């Protein structure tokens with residue numbers, strides 16, 4: 086391998102290693118190191134009555150991104166409340182999933198009309214979570230998911246390391 | 250479907266094709282670097298389209314479990330290797346050829362050993378099993394006067410090793426699919442192992458009857474492997490088998506990585522190994538390929554690449570004579586056409602798109618198991634494709650040892666995979682998706698496939714179809730597939 090190619094490829098491998106380290110770093114910085122043990126098997130998702138994918142909360146901790154879009158497929162909100170939460174959250178309408186703002190203009194939804202959510206920011210899903218702990222019981226490793234949920238619930242500036 | 254999504258998908262598929270065809274030479278840009286550049290280009294495209302870079306989504310889409318399980322699996326494999334555990338397995342098998350069961354028994358067990366002791370990367374077992382494959386292959390060749398038999402044993406074992414990373418409980422690709430598709434843990438294990446038995450047999454048959462006819466090789470002179478197995482080799486092997494049984498049967502609510510690490514430490518203490526011995530077992534290539542795959546998958550997902558893939562597949566299914574079934578076949582064998590040196594690249598990058606398409610197929614054909622059938626077949630085809638890959642696939646190991654032209658084995662391996670993958674699909678089609686439980690119906694399926702494998706081995710190596718060795722070996726393979 087020629088020198089420039091060698092340098093480029095070595096840099097790429099180092100970047101990949103750093104990328105992996107970043108996930109561990111975020112888990113530690115957010116004081117949720119247990120998040121590293123998640124299998125990403127989604128067994129917890131089947132237990133949630135709100136259709137939330139609780140693994141998304143783990144992913145938000147690892148990515149240090151409370152705005153990470155996660156699935157929440159069965160939360161019913163009226164349009165007014167949903168718009169106040171996030172006009173960009175995705176809802177289900179028939180067979181389609183589309184952003185709320187687009188649905189409102191396209192279908193002329195009234196503020197009192199009910200919509201079913203599909204995907205939303207992790208911190209918004211955390212705010213709507215019932216804290217019933219069904220996901221914790223269903224988790225194959227019995228991980229303390231509520232810890233991640235409560236931390237995301239706390240008000241925080243978007244993109245910042247989560248409030249403790 | 251957005252233009253950004255279509256461009257992102259085209260970039261990814263184009264980069265894979267360019268690497269396979271050699272338009273991007275590996276000595277200039279390795280696959281990992283190429284994939285990293287693709288991810289960077291997709292982020293730049295996002296910016297050009299006035300969208301934020303979505304670093305959070307790219308990071309959050311990474312699944313750490315298969316990465317950490319693979320590292321822990323490699324460390325355990327390193328400890329086993331250094332303690333002589335693999336040599337012990339070879340020696341045990343060798344001893345069995347001296348019994349009334351003879352060569353067919355040893356052959357059927359040997360070529361299927363990688364999928365029984367499924368490791369997170371097929372290369373882990375391919376190297377230590379190679380001396381025994383050469384020895385038994387030579388014996389079979391001399392007995393029958395047909396030198397092709399040596400190539401049959403070597404490439405049978407290698408294609409089996411290539412596909413064996415699917416069922417591995419130590420961080421196999423199957424785990425990825427089960428997690429991403431929300432299927433029960435362990436549910437892809439048996440179907441992929443049974444499919445692997447068939448693709449191994451098919452590859453050996455293709456070499457015997459089609460591709461091996463005018464094969465010229467200069468194999469190394471084989472002698473009885475002189476390695477004396479240290480006592481701790483057998484103990485290390487026993488610890489490993491017990492650990493596998495514990496993981497499979499008890500399924501404790503402890504992270505797998507912890508169990509693997511404890512087993513590694515036990516073997517290290519038993520065999521007085523140093524950290525360096527164990528670290529030597531880590532193969533970085535599949536790890537970095539997986540991380541790069543996750544990065545690209547995250548970038549594709551955030552930019553609508555999977556929506557574009559779905560749009561394309563659905564369009565082909567609805568508006569061409571291929572229909573949903575034809576396009577499903579195309580999807581399943583796409584990794585074989587773009588054979589990467591590590592199946593994880595295609596798997597990680599495309600599983601979300603395959604799953605979405607599987608749901609569409611289920612809807613269109615009113616066949617509820619379409620998604621798992623499609624996914625298992627896709628993953629097995631992707632994993633197996635590291636055997637025939639022209640970018641340093643597992644098959645190269647055999648070509649080097651037998652001194653035959655590079656990539657000679659690509660075709661029989663690819664065709665063997667093509668014939669074996671439907672078997673995995675059929676197992677799910679008729680057995681459904683269930684993980685963990687030891688069901689009697691699954692036992693009979695496993696024994697049935699084992700028996701076919703044994704009968705086929707007897708026949709391919711010129712023994713009576715009912716030779717006890719092949720039959721007993723096949724049944725043992727079936728039983729071990731069911732248990733492990």
Ligand code: SF4
Pocket residue numbers: 132133134135136137139214215216217218219220221
């Ligand atoms: S605590 Fe309850 S509502 Fe909240 S994510 Fe878990 S299962 Fe769903």
Ligand code: SF4
Pocket residue numbers: 122123124125126127128129130139140143223224225226227228230
């Ligand atoms: S069930 Fe537990 S281990 Fe599996 S994805 Fe959910 S949180 Fe992670």
